Amino acid sequence: MTKEERIARIVADIGEWRVAEDEEGAYLEVECGEFLMEMDLDDIDIDNLTKEDLATIIFNRYLS
Known part of the structure; x- marks a missing residue:
């Protein structure tokens, strides 16, 4: 599975x-799915986050 396919599954x-x-x-x-993740806000632009x-x-951060 490619990186793009894995990211698309995470988006879903x-x-x-x-x-x-x-x-x-x-x-x-x-x-995210069955999980509740807690992430540091470092380097995340929360105002424009998609x-x-x-x-x-x-x-x-976690899967590559």
């Missing part, structure tokens, strides 16, 4: 995402 699995905060600071909370951008970030 992404539900909602939001900025959450706890005692350690802000983070991005992402519903599903495709988020899927690419997930792939590059």
Whole structure:
């Protein structure tokens, strides 16, 4: 499976995402399929974030 195909599958699995905060600071909370991911906001432009951008970030950070 190619990188593009894997990213397309992640796009299909992404539900909602939001900025959450706890005692350690802000983070991005992402519903992806059956999983709830918590991601650092480093290098993420949350104001212009699309599903495709988020899927690419997930792939590059965790799956490549």
